[in-house]
Amino acid sequence: MQLFNYLLHHDEGIDPTLAEWIHNAIDDFFQVDPFVLIVIGIIGILIFPLILLTLSRRYKQQ
Amino acid sequence: MQSKSNNPNLFYGWYVVSAMFFTAFLVVGVGQAFGIFVRTWETEWGVSVGQISLAASIGALLNGITLPIIGMCTDKWGGRRIVLISTAIMGLAFIAMAFVSNVWMLLAVFGVVICSVRSGLGPSITGTIVARWFHKKRGSAMSVVILGGSIGGLILVPLLTYIMIEFSWQTAWIVSGIFTLVIALPLIWFIVSDDPSSMNLQPDGEESKDSDSLNARKLPESPLTVTKWQKSLRTWPLWQIAGAYVVCGVTTQSISVHFIYWAGSEGISPSTAAWGFGLLSGINAIGVLMVGPISDRMQRKNLLSFVYFVRGIAFITLVIFPGSIGLWTFAIIGGASWLATVPLTTALTADVYGIKTMGTLGSIILMAHQLGGAAAVLIYGMAFDQWQSYDTVYLGSALLLFAAAFVAWSIHEKAVSVRYVQKIDPDLANEVST
Numbered sequence: 189m190q191l192f193n194y195l196l197h198h199d200e201g202i203d204p205t206l207a208e209w210i211h212n213a214i215d216d217f218f219q220v221d222p223f224v225l226i227v228i229g230i231i232g233i234l235i236f237p238l239i240l241l242t243l244s245r246r247y248k249q250q
Numbered sequence: 251m252q253s254k255s256n257n258p259n260l261f262y263g264w265y266v267v268s269a270m271f272f273t274a275f276l277v278v279g280v281g282q283a284f285g286i287f288v289r290t291w292e293t294e295w296g297v298s299v300g301q302i303s304l305a306a307s308i309g310a311l312l313n314g315i316t317l318p319i320i321g322m323c324t325d326k327w328g329g330r331r332i333v334l335i336s337t338a339i340m341g342l343a344f345i346a347m348a349f350v351s352n353v354w355m356l357l358a359v360f361g362v363v364i365c366s367v368r369s370g371l372g373p374s375i376t377g378t379i380v381a382r383w384f385h386k387k388r389g390s391a392m393s394v395v396i397l398g399g400s401i402g403g404l405i406l407v408p409l410l411t412y413i414m415i416e417f418s419w420q421t422a423w424i425v426s427g428i429f430t431l432v433i434a435l436p437l438i439w440f441i442v443s444d445d446p447s448s449m450n451l452q453p454d455g456e457e458s459k460d461s462d463s464l465n466a467r468k469l470p471e472s473p474l475t476v477t478k479w480q481k482s483l484r485t486w487p488l489w490q491i492a493g494a495y496v497v498c499g500v501t502t503q504s505i506s507v508h509f510i511y512w513a514g515s516e517g518i519s520p521s522t523a524a525w526g527f528g529l530l531s532g533i534n535a536i537g538v539l540m541v542g543p544i545s546d547r548m549q550r551k552n553l554l555s556f557v558y559f560v561r562g563i564a565f566i567t568l569v570i571f572p573g574s575i576g577l578w579t580f581a582i583i584g585g586a587s588w589l590a591t592v593p594l595t596t597a598l599t600a601d602v603y604g605i606k607t608m609g610t611l612g613s614i615i616l617m618a619h620q621l622g623g624a625a626a627v628l629i630y631g632m633a634f635d636q637w638q639s640y641d642t643v644y645l646g647s648a649l650l651l652f653a654a655a656f657v658a659w660s661i662h663e664k665a666v667s668v669r670y671v672q673k674i675d676p677d678l679a680n681e682v683s684t
Contacts, residue, residue, distance in 0.1 A: 207286055209521045210408050211415045222416045229409050230425070237272050237433045244265045244441045 261455030262446070263383035267391045269441040270376045271398035273333070273434045277340055277371050279402025280426045283410045284360070287419050297353050305357040307624075309365030314620040320369045321613025325479075325606065328444040329379040332609075336370030337435050339363065344427030348420035373596045374612030381600035381608060382445050385453045385668075386546060388600060392593035393542025400535040400589055404528070472668040475604035479611055487602050490661045491595060492615045494558060496622035497654035498591045501561060501647050503623025504630045505584075512640050516573045526577040533585030541590040545597065550667075554594040555659035561587040562651030568644045601667040 218225050288302050324332045343363045350356050369375070376395050384391040406426075413422040446453055474485055482488050513523030545553045564584035568576045599612050626647075633643045664670045 207289075207411050207415065210411050210524070214408060214412055222412070226409075226413060226416065229412075233405075233429070234433065237269075237437050240265065240268050240272070240437065241440060243260075244262075244269075247259055247262060247265065250259070 269437040274398030275402035278399030279406030282403040305361040309361040317613040321609040324609030341430030347423040377596040389542040389545035472604035479607040494654040499619035499623035500626035504626040530581040530585035534588035537586040551661040558655035565648035
């Protein structure tokens with residue numbers, strides 16, 4: 189059990205201060221409303237798969 | 251019949267690779283974000299960090315154990331089916347995470363379901379699909395798939411942290427689940443196919459002079475291709491590849507867990523350490539993308555050996571240079587070699603042992619990597635508690651990496667890889683196995 193404690197002791201979560209720092213760093217960089225920022229992030233992630241699906245569909249149709 | 255390779259479009263194999271790139275982006279990225287929720291759960295559920303970490307530790311163990319089982323299923327039913335089922339279960343499990351309210355539920359959903367299913371989306375499984383679509387550009391294609399995971403961590407960890415702080419941790423998991431079910435799952439369903447022949451294509455998009463003949467579509471056999479994976483255990487290359495890969499697991503997983511602690515022990519702030527690890531991840535993405543195409547032009551084992559050697563040098567810098575100089579030096583040198591071993595190892599395994607048993611063999615090799623990593627996390631923790639310093643284990647890791655470099659270099663690739671030898675020679679197979 190002592191061995192297991194070593195593993196658990198060193199497998200902790202992110203420091204809350206660090207999480208807050210990441211949040212503030214993102215805010216400072218983009219300087220837009222958080223909701224708008226999240227929507228932009230989600231749209232940014234969606235663009236790649238949508239383009240990929242469209243191109244592969246066109247490929248199969250040829 | 252006209253081969254589709256005359257088509258001026260991009261070879262369809264790259265669409266397959268791109269779909270798996272995005273799946274790796276989502277699944278690996280969300281998986282790496284587990285740590286950001288730990289402190290919130292600790293406060294909300296009134297439990298210790300240790301109890302939450304128990305779920306992650308059991309999950310890591312289950313992930314290692316389930317790898318060969320899922321690998322065998324892949325060899326039997328095909329990679330596409332396994333990736334599809336794993337992605338669907340993963341998406342549902344991400345959403346289920348939003349409804350977890352105690353440690354036991356966390357253990358069931360994250361520790362058991364997510365960590366087990368993650369095996370089905372690992373490089374040993376996606377590699378079986380890539381290996382069928384690509385022969386000459388196998389390394390390049392594997393690099394792109396692995397790159398998805400690297401970029402996923404870089405983008406999704408900060409994004410999910412942001413969503414958690416602005417809304418709630420439940421929202422972060424629901425968004426992850428919806429992404430996986432609505433985007434990744436259709437990508438796999440509509441784009442990924444197990445074999446180019448199912449679309450009347452040749453691997454690498456090459457044109458066949460006789461595309462209708464069965465022989466033209468038949469894959470060249472690797473010198474050590476076996477019908478039963480157990481026979482591979484009697485050959486040296488498997489032990490050489492797995493032995494070196496254990497060292498990869500030891501050095502990457504221990505640093506992932508202990509890097510912030512090490513920085514703290516050197517008087518470096520968590521935010522500077524995070525920047526350092528971010529730089530390492532960014533350089534890692536470039537390194538991963540570069541090694542594949544380079545390895546397609548030379549013996550993969552030489553590049554693999556070089557990558558282990560460079561990482562060994564990176565660990566030496568952590569011992570030699572104090573504080574933040576060590577941090578930035580390690581981030582640059584170590585980052586270049588970080589996950590570069592994954593596409594090289596996966597492609598080399600496919601080259602040497604062929605595709606028939608690749609799911610199982612690749613998973614066994616990956617299991618060695620995972621279990622080695624778990625043991626190293628434990629040993630690093632014990633060493634730090636003993637000496638209040640990581641210098642001894644860093645030095646030990648450097649020596650292990652130099653040994654791994656030698657082991658990788660000693661693989662007789664020209665005698666056992668399908669890139670150089672394409673016929674099964676029982677005498678040769680016997681020679682390299684003894």
